[in-house]
Amino acid sequence: MIKLKYTGLISLLVFVILLFQGCEKELDQHPKLQTLDFIAISPTKVKVKGNIVSVGDFDVSDYGFVYGVNPNVDITSGTRVSLGKDVSEGEINQEIGNITVSNSYYYNTLYIRMYLTNKNGTAYGQVLSVQLPSISTSSLYPNSGKVGDLITINGNFYTSNKDEVTVTFNNVKATVTETTPSKIIVQVPSGVNGTYDVQVAVTIGSQKITTSSYFAMKPYITDFNPKSGPVGTVVTFTGHNISTSYYSNYKAMFGQTESYLYGSNYPYYTSAQTSIPLNVGQSELPVSVIIDGVTTNFPDKFIVTPPVIEAISTTKGLYGSLVTLTCSNLPSNSQVNNNAIKIGDNPVSLYSINGNQLSFYIPTTIEEGEQSVSLTVGPHTVYAPQKLTVKQHTVSGFSPSSGGIGKEVTISGEFVPNQWYNVYFGSYTASSVSSSSGSLKVVVPYAAQEGDVKVSVEYGDKKITAPGTFKILAPAITSFSPTSGVPGTVVTISGVGFYPSNYSYYTTVKFGTVATEVISANESTIKVVVPSNVNPGAMKITVASNGQTIVSPSNFTVTN
Template sequence: MQRMIQDPTKTYTLLLMLLLVLIGGCKKDKNEHPVLVFKVVNYFPNSGNTGTLITIEGSGFDNDLSKYTATVVGKQAEVVSATANYVVVMVPAGSGTGKIELKYAGNVHDIGTYTYQALSVKAISPNRGPVGTNIRIRGEGFSDPDKPAVVTINGNPANIVSLSDTLIIATVPDKTLSGPVEVKVKESSSKGPNFRVQALFDITPKTGGKGTKVTLIGSGFETEVAKNQVTFNGKAAQILEATETKLLVQAPDGVQTGRVNLKIEDTPIEGPVFTVIAPPTISLITPLSGPAGTEVTITGTGFSTIAGETKVAINGKDAVIKSVTATELKVTVPVNTGTGNIQVSVNDQVVAGPVYTEQAVGISGFSPDNGNVGTVVTITGVGFSTTPANNTVTFNGVVAKVNAATATQLVVVAPQGVSTGFIKVRVNGVEAVSPKVFQTSGVITITTGLPHTSVNAFCAGQHGEFYVLFRTYNQVYKVDPNGTVTLYAGDPNGRTGNNEGIGTLGRFTAPVGIVMDKQGNLFVAEASGNIKKIAPNGMVTMYVASASIGASGLAIDNQDRLYIGARSGSFFGFVIVTNGVPNYSFDLYADPEGRMAIDGVGKVYGSDLDATGRYAIGDGSYERLIGDYSAGYADGSYSDARFGTIGNMIWADTKKLVLVCDPENNALRAINPATQKVTTIFKTQKGFKDGGLADALFGDITDVTIAPNGDIFILDKTNKAIRKVTF
């Protein structure tokens, strides 16, 4: 050591050489190929006689013949050839029935049993294909005068097309999986090579859209991606992974509903149908904040109830799904979520929701969800202070008084100046936001000056006015924006007839419905089925002279087509009138009552005198969809909902709801086509009172109409009133 120190140049040189050796050794280790393990997976044939060639199949083999020795029943056998996957051995003379052994690299491998006999399966062609493929099986000892040969593929009997002593042609049977081809003659049997059945059994998922990852499940797939081709209704898909039994592919751009087809090299295989569906939607998430472990409810559409198809992430962390329906998810907030968007993925179709914040304070809901100044609102959630003064609550920025408080509930009063907006709760500097807005809502009376209580229908005009129909008096009254009521059309003495003329010179006979088109023309349906037109100048003319169809109401869609509910002795359903031409094709054996509603996609909702809730589609089909034959009162799904009676209804396009008058329950109900649920807007006692929806009183819910700006109005015949409803 002392000498090395005395000669530093030699020391540095020696250290440098050692370093280079170490680096070289590391590089060598890094570039070395992994050692393949010697593994035997199959051998064939398992029978024959002297000179039969036995093929041993596997991996990790060496092509150097000198490294192998083989014995058949203890006798030395010649190793004829060797590759990375196959070793071929020739059966020596004098062999009998017994073991085949292969020695390689000092290890003896027991290959299997060889039966010395005349029967032997030596080769098959082709060695892969779909069910129904004809296989040519070559060998010897196949024919026997007493008993024909039997062929099985992986144990399934195959139909023999032709047979000689050295050649059999057999057909791959249905429901066959990949496996050995075996021939049996009398008591002897011989197993040959495996036949790879190329089949597509199923796909998962079966629904989705662009970018959905779909797994094809089958057999005989090529493990080399490029040798498989997958199409969705003719469009090529990208293959991401491939094994012999599974292919992972991605649905292509522009994917449409249709079959998923597979081509393995030159073999085409037809698969199941993949159905394209819309991505999921999120309409509400509650709460939007809270600690880890909080249960979050996500409301929307397009969720899948099939396990694994719906996934939820909060700020990128997977959330545990506790329950799922097509329209609602319940998930648990994971630990260390932080703050970030909630995302719902259904079969790789992703929709982003609002931001969720992991914190101590959260608002899960509040009730009622609408009201005005002075409305008492109960807020539920977590992390509230039990001291009322330590909770700061605002309604759209306006501070409200907190009357009572627990850790999970606050009772507050909607403040002066309240308007539609979010409720916020701040505790110790931490602020939570409500999952939805508090709606300022209520009832305001426009007029109580209608002349009679026999009013049965009305519609809103284009300039804030209303047109009110009185069947008993055969008259149409106009209510100006200032509330002034005047006779607009029809005989002053209530006389019937088909007289045409301006205003009171025109006559009606038992009018049952009234609507206005985009040009300001009024249309009045009569019980007979006639439709009369009132032009903007007040001119009354016959528009449709109909056969007697027993009209029950009149509706109009967004294309200004008229719909008459009809219930005569020979026609039950509805009539569509386009540019004055009626179409009587919709005889649906229904008994409609009141005005129907036509939603934004043309579906027609109409009631039935014998059933509380029927649903008709514009192409003429008809089915009971909403409610039940028995009357009652219940919100919920289409099948669970109950109505006392179904009166007039209308489509509220801005709210995407069908509004339904339920006079028996003195209620305004709403049908939501997106969620397929029925809810109650308000349900009141009999009387007359303006105020919040929970406090207002109505004498009768006779009809509902919607102004061009989306405002909603109720006709209350008992109080001879038109009343505005906000919600």
Template sequence: MATLDDGARTPSLPSPLRNPCPPGVGAPALANEGGGAMHSRGRLGWIASLVILSAAAFLSPPRPARADLPNLPLFGPFPIITSFSPTSGLPGTVVTINGTNFTGVIRVDFGGGSAAYTVVSATQIQATVPDDALSGPIVVATSNGGSGSSGANFFVGLGAVITGISPTSGPAGTLVTITGRHLANVYMVAFHGTSAPFTVVNDGEIDATVPLGATSGPVTVSYSVGEATSDQVFTVPGPLITQLSPTAGTVGNPVTITGQNFTGTTSVRFNGTTANFTVMDDTQITTTVPVFATTGFVTVTNPNGTGTSAQTFTILGPNVTQLSPTAGTVGTPVTITGQFFTGTTGVRFNGTAATFTVVNDGQITTTVPAGATTGLVTVTNPSGTGASAQPFTLLVPRITQLNPTAGTVGTPVTITGQYFTGATRVAFNVTTATATVVNDGQITTTVPAGATTGFVTVTTPSGTG
């Protein structure tokens, strides 16, 4: 009988059945038990093996086909790429690929182009960028059917490099020259993250303008799959105040601050007191004098620093120039004349609070309060306190005559003098008597029981005389 080596008698198998085993798994032996020609019993065993293997082949789940990698069974662990260097280069550039599970690597691709490579260890591969490489991720395939792709793209070509910036400081609007290599394909320039207008002069130079809102930091240029950052820091100067208008005022007065580098301002302060403000543009801020502001410097702060005015801003507190009248009793109406009375919160007669009305910025009307004593009159508003130059004299009762000057209990007495209006008590040597205020200059009374020889006194809310 012919053996399986006899080509004429070897069964013709469909191609899927010629080697139904997975790669690396040998087909079952077709020799007979003694190593010689197979007899009919051996042929039956061979046929049975083919049936089993064929069933296994047809019942196995299909693996997705890949045009770029061998069709391999999927058994982990799979390769993982964690980094590679350099990140760009021309064909022929040697790239170091770092990661894990590189044992059994069968292919390294650069954008679909198969590269020559050397597996240095299970965590490193040295690969050469192939001539047909395209920009994109690097893919490593292993014999267990797995593959790993880099998270970042490899740029086929020469990546941009910044070698210098000039000048290294300046406000918004400053023209900055960026020098380097491979700058022709740059599509964005940023100063510490803020995009800037620019012009590519040539492959080694870019002219960029410092944008509004830029802050101090490195300069970056972006190209198709990456970016380059300057080693030098570009410094954007902080705010510069050149003028305050006006340079004095009261709380609530509008103030215009002129200067430079105001974009991005986060704070305006009057001698440390925070104010509301509006940034009109990079050179002007409008604000108002805040409550509790005091005389001192004005500051403007933004992310690049703080600028301070050269001149102080003077807070104009109330200025009392005249009192009319300058003397009176409790309840006497008084007119206060001066400046900066708007927003007045208090009027006091030698410390005693009085009711008042602000007629305008230059005039207040008030009345002498009960309990007032001779002294200065003060006016207070959020800008401060102003005091009168002259004191207000409180007019207490003044007795000029008693008629008669002697008598018994019940004797009528006429008291003559001044400032008797509002009298609340008449006493004969401390003994209280009944009395009638006839007018501001006269009181009638009678000597009370229990009175003793001594002085007669008249008391009003203004005092005792």
């Protein structure tokens, strides 16, 4: 019984010892790591030294270093630099480049530690920190340039690796051609939206700084289009950073003729426009632009194409006739000179431009006869396919051959329809518009004196006299009917030379001294009413027609 008791105690003691040894062995299996040293080489590169004291007894799935801006950096919050899973105990020296931190703000302090991951979790070494060097810029030279120019940015950059450096001009990435710790050389990029206030920024790693001064983008024009067209053609110059603000002084030269550039800044300052001036002196124009006193010549010339007169509306025309030229390849309306058209050697004023049609009136200064019609636009003078025969107006006669003031007279001859003419009856003038090409209707003018006169038609400085004479008749009363009547009786007065209007301004009638109403009037008859307020008795009838007063040779008797 005692023996069995001692045997149980011994077994229990052995079990406790084995259990204690098993626990001690399990603690020894955890990895032990040290982060020994941490040095900043540049804003994007560091050196770190670690030590794996013990790997532990479990399979390693990953190990390396983890860095970040958080003092408690770990593999979930920081950036891992994995060295794989094949690990051995001992010191590790590692250079880490392209340092970036996932934060929109730059933190000057960077934290790092060593890590090792196995199936039980992740073990870490202690956290070390380092101050990353701050980049800076001191100057930008030159501070202006065009696309493709090389620009030097001086400062402290702590790297000679151009792949670590990003330079932007108004957020447009530039090509870095050279980098040293103290300077960066970049090529001015295309597509920069701006001219005089371009911001240049340098980014290395998580650090971004801008230069203290703005960069001025010089305009750079590379081409123009179209390469041909009539004067007035709008030419577009394309390139980079072309400002069209009021203080820009850009000129285009077409041969020896200058034209200022204008236009919108859209899209992205890449174009400006001008038009081919009307006064260019040749058809093949060398093209250049002058920007800030610097001339750029283009290899291509602009070819000025001539206009073409395809048709003329008439080959015969009187003075004052409207002639229309139908053309092609015309410039815009504002680019056709007022005196661009000539009849023979005489310039004529342009009346209208309607699309491809130019119209003008034949002036009286042109000689009669067959004349060429030409159009001069820019360096080109072209001619109508047919010549124009200029003719004088003719007056062959008139009808009737006599009449009083206000009488309508038809003059026969050759006229321009719907044209105003002055017609002379002796020295008295009337104006009229021709109703057709063969006749002109006019009335004998007011205040013309009775008698035989010549009839002449005037247009401009040309006056043509009709054959024969016209007899101007003075108004006269030959009779009236009835010869008596009560008030209200309608009386017809017969005669010659009456003004054909019943308006009181032209014709008035009195019975004795009492005026009455004119019902109607023509050149030979006036109808009136015996006034109601006239006293009974015999009296004269007085007619005032167009300023002349006549009295009836016999009396009219008013009865009760």
